[in-house]
Amino acid sequence: MRLIGAGLAAVILAPAILAGGPAIAQQQPAAPFQLAQATPAAGAKAPEPSANQLKLARELLSANGEASSFDSLIPGIIDQAAGSFVQANPDLIRDLREVAKSLAPEYEARRAEITDILARAYASQFSETELNDLLTFYRSAVGRKFVERRQQVLDDGLRGIQAWSSRFSREMEGRVRDEMKKRGFTI
Structure with a gap:
């Protein structure tokens, strides 16, 4: 799987998020001597992106390759869900794998939801002009x-x-x- 940009963070964090969130905080113990870092100011909510910004952002995700970087996310989550029953039911491993495999096509349509989330993130950060400039670059x-x-x-x-x-x-x-x-x- 290609892991790039926002995709890298999402793929790294997805198992922890799916496992209940607290795992994120437990991944690394707090350093006893943390150097001070600038913290972002509590910002006001950004305006909603326009429909055209969202359209351009979706095109950008295709052009820059990030849309395809999540190709294995849905099958991975399905496998993880089915696999969570293996320890308690080791005799069912073959059936659990078959169930996971049979469910994958049904949920592949939800891949667009991932693209929509990323498109909204890009559209919230970049104007239409900037998105067009990015598209021009990625299409060059x-x-x-x-x-x-x-x-x-x-x-x-x-x-x-x-x-x-x-x-x-x-x-x-x-x-x-x-x-x-x-x-x-x-x-």
């Missing part, structure tokens, strides 16, 4: 190349960030150790 040769290679770029970038993060973490551990040593502590 360089825009199509961007969509085609985006996942590889992200994968390469994430590998690089992981390596950098590891080096940076070791550097910070050394610095903290040195600073604590200056204060008379050996850690």
Whole structure:
């Protein structure tokens, strides 16, 4: 599955949301020394997007590839729902798989709901002119190349960030150790 933009967050968070929400808060313990970060101001509700903005946003989702990044979400949720009964009923695994497979076509029509959610998010953030500009870009040769290679770029970038993060973490551990040593502590 291609995971891009809003799709990445949605796919990562979907199991936690479906499991009841509290799992999101439990994923990472609070850091004891959190650096202050700017928090968004409590903003007023944005105006409702126009019908044309929503139409353009749907076209954008198709052009930028994000609409297809959720192709496996519905089958995954159906499999997860059926699989939730396996532990209590291991003898029913084959039947549960068959039920999940038979339900998938019935719910595939709901894929449009996902697109509508994303389209509303884009339409709420971008004007008609901006959506048209984005569409122009994604329909251009360089825009199509961007969509085609985006996942590889992200994968390469994430590998690089992981390596950098590891080096940076070791550097910070050394610095903290040195600073604590200056204060008379050996850690």
